[in-house]
Amino acid sequence: MIQCPVCSHQNDDLALLCASCGSYVQERVPTLDFFSMVWMLIEFPGKGLKKIVLAEHKNYVLMIAMFFGISSGFGLFWSAHAGNSYENIIHLIIAASVTGLLIGIPVFLVMAGMSYVILALLGGKGTWRNTYAVVGWALFPFTFATTVLLPIELAAFGLLFFSNNPHPYDVKPVVYAVLIGMDGLLTFWSLMIGAKGLSVAHDVSIAKSILVLAAVSAVVLTLLYLCAQAVLFAS
Numbered sequence: 001m002i003q004c005p006v007c008s009h010q011n012d013d014l015a016l017l018c019a020s021c022g023s024y025v026q027e028r029v030p031t032l033d034f035f036s037m038v039w040m041l042i043e044f045p046g047k048g049l050k051k052i053v054l055a056e057h058k059n060y061v062l063m064i065a066m067f068f069g070i071s072s073g074f075g076l077f078w079s080a081h082a083g084n085s086y087e088n089i090i091h092l093i094i095a096a097s098v099t100g101l102l103i104g105i106p107v108f109l110v111m112a113g114m115s116y117v118i119l120a121l122l123g124g125k126g127t128w129r130n131t132y133a134v135v136g137w138a139l140f141p142f143t144f145a146t147t148v149l150l151p152i153e154l155a156a157f158g159l160l161f162f163s164n165n166p167h168p169y170d171v172k173p174v175v176y177a178v179l180i181g182m183d184g185l186l187t188f189w190s191l192m193i194g195a196k197g198l199s200v201a202h203d204v205s206i207a208k209s210i211l212v213l214a215a216v217s218a219v220v221l222t223l224l225y226l227c228a229q230a231v232l233f234a235s
């Protein structure tokens with residue numbers, strides 16, 4: 001709760017104006033600045049997510065969703081061992097990027113939509129716009145995995161990274177374990193930001209939002225994996 005500095009009325013945490021006297025109870029957030037937002041999500045995730053919810057313009061969400069798509073495209077090619085069916089790494093990079101660009105925004109909208117509907121059914125008070133914004137920003141660490149780790153993965157393993165014959169782990173065990181471990185940590189960080197974000201936006205317990213996000217992620221990952229298998233078998 002936020003206490004009004006003028007009339008002492010107790011207001012909702014996400015209120016901008018006092019419900020009783022109409023004074024400002026917290027600062028307006030007209031837009032989100034990319035780099036300061038990224039930093040805030042590292043340093044004070046709770047504060048950053050509240051700022052995203054309060055923001056009048058939900059900047060960068062679709063751009064993050066697009067990069068999330070590219071990360072997912074490479075993730076799918078990796079999980080399906082697509083490297084076995086390519087001879088040239090450039091062809092795999094093009095195919096994974098195109099797949100990613102096609103699926104990024106639709107998959108993000110499905111994830112945000114499912115989270116919104118399930119939370120609304122469970123008594124969540126958040127709006128669609130805020131669900132869209134927190135889910136979008138939560139994907140940022142996951143996209144970081146691609147922009148920073150993927151070039152290293154490609155340089156260290158090339159096509160082998162996406163194969164299982166031989167498995168990249170058998171070739172360079174330490175490098176592979178470190179890279180996959182970092183990918184895993186960034187994915188975990190995305191899930192934590194997403195859970196915290198849904199709990200802030202919908203005013204529900206963190207346990208509830210973790211369950212919702214886990215269910216949504218499981219459904220989306222299963223669908224994506226089945227699609228990848230179908231595409232690779234068809235080609």
Ligand SMILES: [Zn+2]
Pocket residue numbers: 004005006007008009018019020021022023
């Ligand atoms: Zn007041």
